[in-house]
Amino acid sequence: MDKQLTITESISINAPASKVWTAITDKAKIKSYFFGTEVDSDWKKGSPVIWSGEWEGKHYEEKGEVLDVEKGKLLSYSYLSTGREDVPENYSTIVYRLEDKGSDHTRFSITQSNFANQEACDHSKENWKTVLTGLKKVAEGV
Template sequence: MTGYVAVAEIDIDAPAARVWDVLTSADQLKKLWFGAEVETDWKVGSPITWTGDWEGKPYQDKGEILEVEPGRLLKLTHFSPLTGQADRPENYHTLTYTLTGDTHLKLEQDNNASEDEAKHSQEMWEMLVAKVKQAAEA
């Protein structure tokens, strides 16, 4: 991992398989990702896209699936043109979702340029993991 790392963690009262379903189901992802349509086949090397509107502006984020261990680990890259940065490898973040024990979810995002950027990302990811918990426990 490079740069400053944003980390969001939460304990979820649901089996890892249920949490995995929330993390990879198109319907659930739309709720988690602020209404964006998430498209991928969840295979290593495959593209992933997030298509939606943010504050009235249409966007499409993109990335690649790096690792998949159902019920345990999901690792992917993520780039958003909304950052204003150029679409270059050094401007991509790696998102790593890890499920352990009696379902502890940890989400890490690397390649933040500063502590402030990491803190901002962490606040967003804390909202996302809270939504995963809510959906998995429902």
């Protein structure tokens, strides 16, 4: 894994931070914009996070742990991708930041670090662009 490989993507969302927070922590909302993925977590520091679903006809289950939470402002978790050996150095760290810009406007950013290689980093970057576009629609109620 390469701790130097890091991506950051951000988007402006025309919704208050509280609605964006709900969109990133509510299981049904996440499924609607995150490639149909089922997410199971209570989003409390130290709690597990389990992602599962079907991709290209195959079932997958991925896992991580909530690392930090500041309700309405920050959510950080570890993430182990399918097929990776379950050792600490193979986990990525993902951080969501919500910046309240007033007047029902939120700046949302995601940072992910510790990729296996540049190809995995590039693939994830494209996926996050799709996820952020869907998150925006969900949070704005479009």
